[in-house]
Each structure stands twice: as C-alpha cells, then as structure tokens.
Amino acid sequence: MTPPPGPSTSDAVLDRVAIPAAAFDSDDDMAPMASTAKKMALGGERKSGLEQFALGVFVVVPFLGLLAAVPVFWGWGLGWHDIVIGVVMYAIAGHGITIGYHRLFTHKAFKANRPLRIALAFAGGMAIEGPVVRWVADHRRHHAFSDKEGDPHSPWRFGTSFGALTKGLLFAHVGWIFDPVQTDATRYAPDLIADRDVVAVSRLFWLQVTTSLALPALVGGLWSMSLAGAVTGFFWGALVRISLLHHVTWSVNSICHAVGERPFRSRDKSGNVWWLSVLSMGESWHNLHHADPTSARHGVLRFQLDSSGRTIWLFEKLGWIHDVRWPSAERIQARLLRDGERERERQPVSA
Secondary structure (H helix, E strand, O other), X not given: OOOOOOOOOOOOOOOOOOOOHHHHOOOHHHHHHHHHHHHHHHEXXXXXXXXHHHHHHHHXXXXXXXXXXXXXXXXXXXXXXXXXXXXXXXXXXXXXXXXXXXXXXXXXXXXXXXXXXXXXXXXXXXXXXXXXXXXXXXXXXXXXXOOOOOOOOOOOOOOOOHHHHHHHHHHHHOHHHHOOEOOEHHHHOHHHHOOHHHHHHHHOHHHHHHHHHHHHHHXXXXXXXXXXXXXXXXXXXXXXXXXXXHHHHHHHHHHHHOOOEOOEOOOOOOOEOHHHOOOOOOXXXXXXXXXXXXXXXXXXXXXXXXXXXXXXXXXXXXXXXXXXXXXXXXXXXXXXXXHHHHHHHOOOOOO
C-alpha cells in the first residue's frame, strides 16, 4: 500500500498572529508568576528537565496503579463507593477532554456560555494531559499534517512495513509526549492565548492536577469515614482512572490511525474502532472526525455510541451552548466513500 496521503486542505490551521500583550497583563510584583504562566500556556519551547521528569512520573506512576488493579481487586476487592468515585471522576475528566479540549476549544464545534467554557477547561485539565492551550496546539498540528511529516503522533511516521508500524504505534501511543520540542502555540492556538479565561485556567493547571489527585481520596474518606476509604478512593478514583483515561486517549492517536473501518473519505488513515467507543466517549469514531473535524457528533451512523455528542445535545437543550455544528444527513452522505473507494481503503498494509 502506498503511504498515507498528505494533509487535508480543509483542516486549515490558524496562521500566525500577533498575541495581545493584555492576554498576560499583571502587576509588576506578579511578573514572575505571569512569566511562568505564559511559558506553561504557550508551549513552542523545549521542555525543561524538570518538566520531562514530572511528565514521566504522571505517566509511569498511574500506569503502575493500573497494572496493580487486578491483584488489588483480587485481594482487597472493589467496593461500590470506589466504583462510583472512579466512574464519576472518569466521566468528568474524560468529557472535559472530549467536549472541552477537543470539540469546543480545538474545533469550535459549538459555542458555550462563559461558566461552561471555564468548567470544561478546568475539567479537561483534571485528565492531566496538559494545559488546554498546549493540548489544542498539538491537536491542531496533528490535523494539519495528519499521518504525514509534521504530525506529532502518527503511527505511520517510520513507514508502512510491519516493523515500522509497530515502532510507529509505540511512538504515537506514548513516545511522542516525551519530545522535548513543544508545538508553537502562537501559531496553532493564538485564539486561546488571547482568551483571558483560558489563560487563567492554564495558570491554574497545578490546581487541576491537585484536584484530580486529592478529590477521590477526600470523597472516599468522607463517604466511608475511614482512612481505608480514602486509600481505595485514591487508588481507583485517581491512579487507575488517570492511567486508563491516558491510554484510551493515546489509543485514539495510535490505534485509531492504524486499524478500523473507514466508511468516510479522509486524507489520512483515521479509522473507527468500535470497542473503544464507550471508554473514549465517542472519540474512537475517528474516521468521521477527520472527514468532518468541526462536527459536534462523531458517532453519526447507526448504533455508534457517542456520549460526548449526547452530552453536547443535553447542554444545548439546557441553553448552555448554542451554534452547534450538528452533521446534516446531506453532509454525512457527501463524505461517505463510494464502493470503489471503499475497496481501495481495505487493501492491506505492505509487509
């Protein structure tokens, strides 16, 4: 099979624009904090050694918790308090990423009122995948160069052979996040840098991380009125939940660009992976997303579960969001592959 085609001209990236100085206004005695906040929000620089170390901790430690989940479940069991805490935390942080970071801030699939915008930005940070500006900049660059040179996390980066794809999958899944060079947010996310609310939330990323780690333990301890409840709440609601959500998000970058059905016309190898749909909250219907990036719903065909799309629908009914870009039947049909095109898409990757 030939290598994946080039970047989509429809997935336009924002041109470089001047960043208003007011976006980082501060008093003189707050200048060091403003400088730190600006660095955290913008990206476009090399990660420091401390940042790389912290990143490794937040990847490895929760993953160790995920690996320990089976023996812990076998030995201690899993109480219904832990299940509720874990599921609720997963839903809040996960939908903060899928609805907030992704569909709202990256692709402008709808407009939200100010309280909801701030809440979604904060909830997305609780996934501990980085401040909203950096996440958006990376994802917009991914769409600009999807599965071609310049894509920060394409599994096709090293070629199309089995060995190259295996190496590429590992890189696309987790290796890419350790690249010391950051995406230039002044080019890819100038609209967010100019948004005072978004910058303010980015300044509070430390609080989002702290909340994400501490809240499950606090709720677990108070609910059971015991130290054991706090410990199990932290284990299941923080460590296991964070790592599971990380790997589900990263699977959309890796697995969903290597395998899956491709019923829609796109300029890359994005595919639909049904068995990830519930845990990814609809993000694994990835082929439609790359065929129509601004669509508020990704699961558009029959039986395609998309809890993010359904939640957006609920927010619209409540009057909290407006100007939702729902995909029309005509728009969906226009992007469906014809029989001949579909047959070509199903050709196997060369060894």
